[in-house]
Amino acid sequence: MRREFIATLCELAASDRRIMLLTADLGFSVVEPFAQAYPDRFVNVGVAEQNMIGVATGLAEAGFLPFCYSIATFATLRPYEFIRNGPVAHELPVRIVGVGGGFDYGTGGPTHHSLEDIAVMRALPGMMVVAPIDGPQTAAALECLWSAPSPIYFRLGKDSPRVAISGDHFEVARAQTLRQGTDALLISTGAMVAETIRAAEILADAGTQAMVLSVPCLAPAPLADLRAALADARAVLTVEAHQQAGGLGSLVAEVLAEARLARPFRRLAASQLGLGRGGSAAWLLEQNGLTADAIAAAAQTLLS
């Protein structure tokens, strides 16, 4: 996703001189195309995420569209108050580009796992929160949003594989149905959608037809699409590489409650921060019950 993001940003920057790329000294083998094509509009601020957001605020007030790049947890949690009092309070078009949502930086350990970013970013009024499912949808989202007036948080996967049925499509406040089914509703976001689709395939082999709904735009939330899907659902399972509190599952619970929809419901999510033992992203997903097999099993339990 990150390479598609930079490639698309390079294309947009050719015709819009307001676009700038700031990095807090991360993005080796990713940000170079932009840095080479637009050296005047590329700034490595050093390992200083708070200053990156403050500088972006000053740039945006003067009319620039600054994109602030770092690993997702560093891009959101370290400068969180700067984001709140800077671009959010001033309603300025600063873009925060967080790479490695969830467990993508597997062996990097818990400091590098971004598991609270959706919760804190969607708490900010006016902040758009976008988690594309793959590279093509990342490009589509950026092409849709690059000049939007609001601040935006892009939660990107690191090297997430292409999801064949993504449709390369993105719309603000819309969810996408990627698979039809009436027995259960599986709702996921970002790179976890691929695993969720595999879970639906496992369920189908066992005779259970699950609908898969992707939520690439978490804020503003796709309330109408969620309500419609939830109203028709027999059981609802949310799947996310994020802590349980405040993420996609919380969003769906809010919609269920406000719409007075009583459904069997479970939120699959990360359950802790670090296990004392580390491993690859795949191993960490397994430990947190976020593999296709575990998702399918949880859906079966919910239906039984």
Add this chain to the structure above:
Amino acid sequence: MFADRQPLSSRALRRLILEESHRAHVGHIGSALSVVDLLAALYGGAIRSKSPDDPDRDRFVMSKGHAALALYAALFLRGWMSRGELATYCGDDSSLGVHPTHHLPGIDFSTGSLGLGLSIGAGSALAARLLGKDRRTYVLLSDAECNEGATWEAAMFAGHHRLANLIAIVDVNGQQALGPTAEILNQGRMAERWASCGWTVREVDGHVPTAVREALTPSLHEPLAVLARTVSGRGVSFMERQVNWHYLPMSDEQYAIALAESEALA
């Protein structure tokens, strides 16, 4: 713009600060009085601005947002705010809170949380350079604000990028919320610290507006830090260097004394 305004002088600023903080019965008086002469220099000519919405105006970041009343008073004397609006200070449904909001004409950036202002100022200065504008960005910091790590992130950034259109004024009054800076987190060798980040440093008596004004002349090739030695509560004997006047509102009797003392000062 507003017929009831007076010439912009330190005395006029102090009078408005005392009047409004007394009327509203709020504190932060010591901090506001500390920066009066700095604002007199800034708004008495250093800041070049035809109107609050001129895109090419010099920008000002009141990074020590808790002295906002002094800034409101300057905006009134500058002609960008009515006396009636100034009199809403700290009232319900007012845009004039203890800390400033950019929704108010003349306030370029909202502040209040220490440590944010210099990085915004650095971005503003970088933007001006990229756009080929000769506007400058002034940032007023407190010395306690130099406790904040983010202030030094921004200082290093501005020095590295040689943002000569960025001017920081540090209100070195030696006081912070719970006592003297020397006892809480020593701010010694302040000049060396800014200089080591690539700044031109000038130290000045922060209560001589003409001297401050002269010190604010930008450096040619580097960002400029003006370290202004000031006294918190300046002009009111019982407030000077007293940490409690970071918080306390005035009684009627204190107000009368404060006003008389302030008027006697230049």
